[in-house]
Structure formats: C-alpha cells, structure tokens
Amino acid sequence: MTFCPSSYTLRGPIILKDKFGSPFLIRLYQKEKGDYVPLKEMYQGFEPKEATQGLPPRSDCSRERWLKSLLRGGTNLLAIMEEKVVGHAVLLEIEPCRRCEYLVFVHQDYQNRGIGTALTRVVRDLAEEMGYCQIWLTVEAINFKAIHVYEKVGFCLVGPREVECEMVINLKGGDEGP
Numbered sequence: 262m263t264f265c266p267s268s269y270t271l272r273g274p275i276i277l278k279d280k281f282g283s284p285f286l287i288r289l290y291q292k293e294k295g296d297y298v299p300l301k302e303m304y305q306g307f308e309p310k311e312a313t314q315g316l317p318p319r320s321d322c323s324r325e326r327w328l329k330s331l332l333r334g335g336t337n338l339l340a341i342m343e344e345k346v347v348g349h350a351v352l353l354e355i356e357p358c359r360r361c362e363y364l365v366f367v368h369q370d371y372q373n374r375g376i377g378t379a380l381t382r383v384v385r386d387l388a389e390e391m392g393y394c395q396i397w398l399t400v401e402a403i404n405f406k407a408i409h410v411y412e413k414v415g416f417c418l419v420g421p422r423e424v425e426c427e428m429v430i431n432l433k434g435g436d437e438g439p
Contacts, residue, residue: 275383279374283342287383290337290349297332299346300339303368304328314401314425317366331364336391338384340367340376347371350380352388355397361388363398377407381414389432396432399425 274288290296310319318324331337331351340348348367355362363384367377388396400407402422412418416428 277379279342279371279376281374283374285340285342285347285376285379287338287340287348287380290332290339292332296339296346300349301325301328303346303349304366306368307366308369313366313404314399316364336387338380338387340371340380342371342376348376348380350384352384352391352393352396358392360395360397361393363388363396373406378410378413381410385414385430385432394432396430398428400428402426 274286276284276286278284290300304317304324305321307317310317310324316327318327331353335351335353338350339346340350346368348365348371350363350365353362353364354360363381365377365380365384367380385396396416398411398416400411402424408418408426408428411428411430414430416430419427419429
C-alpha cells in the first residue's frame with residue numbers, strides 16, 4: 262500500500278545519542294506544540310547565513326517567509342537537544358507520492374556530532390514509508406562533509422560535479438532516474 266504525505270504521520274519521537282553520547286530526539290514539527298518559535302530561533306543563530314546555496318536567507322523578513330513556505334509545503338522534522346531545536350530537515354514533494362526534494366540544516370554548534378546523518382537516515386526511512394520512490398537534493402560541490410553524509414546514507418551523485426551537485430537515492434529498490 263502506498264501512503265501519500267498528507268495521510269502519513271511519524272509514529273512518535275525517535276531518541277538517539279550523538280557521537281559524544283548526548284541524547285537528542287527527532288520528531289515531526291508540531292505547530293500546535295509551539296515549535297515555530299524555537300525553530301525560528303535556531304535559524305536566527307545559524308551562521309554563516311546564505312553560505313549553503315544562499316540559505317538560510319540573511320534578512321529576518323526573507324528568512325521568515327522562506328521558513329513559513331517550508332512549513333506549509335513540506336514534511337518537516339526537528340532534531341531537539343538540550344530542549345533546543347538544533348536541526349531541521351524537510352521533504353518537499355516534487356512529483357505526488359513519487360519524488361521529493363530533501364533539505365537539511367544543523368546549527369553550527371551541533372555539527373559533526375552525527376545529528377545530520379541521523380536526520381538524513383530518518384528522512385530516508387520516512388520518505389520510503391510515505392511511498393516515495395526517490396529523494397533528490399542539491400549540494401555545493403565543495404561541501405565534502407555533506408556529500409560524505411549523503412553517500413553514507415545511500416545517495417549517489419548524478420551528472421557532473423560542478424558548482425552544485427545533484428544527488429539521488431532510490432527507495433524500495435526502485436531504479437527511477439533523476
């Protein structure tokens with residue numbers, strides 16, 4: 262049976278430990294639980310702004326519009342540690358119930374701890390459960406750490422390695438092209 266994003270819900274928070282043994286959880290964004298303000302605060306403190314493909318936007322107004330569009334148009338997950346939002350991952354539907362785009366941001370104070378890898382694995386599993394056949398992303402060609410994380414989780418580079426790289430992961434053993 263295939264699940265479309267509008268009908269799918271993560272069954273509950275996932276509790277994990279980072280590389281140093283500190284606990285964090287990954288769960289769906291919940292507007293009704295007041296998640297917007299802590300997520301907005303994560304991006305306010307995120308540096309350097311506009312460093313990754315121009316995201317997150319530098320100006321408060323642009324950043325707020327961008328964030329609200331992600332929350333409206335995608336499936337959003339949060340990584341929470343020490344009662345703060347420290348990571349945000351988004352699946353944006355490209356082709357209904359078939360292909361989606363992936364974005365992920367981990368606050369600089371929490372990078373290199375395995376949180377981005379964990380978010381990416383959870384998102385991969387969630388996308389598969391939602392019935393998607395493929396996840397697509399772009400990453401700057403010089404962002405070797407991110408490319409390594411994506412490859413570790415199963416993404417493959419497609420096309421030439423230029424300023425930006427395209428990467429995909431086919432789910433459920435599919436052989437869908439980009």
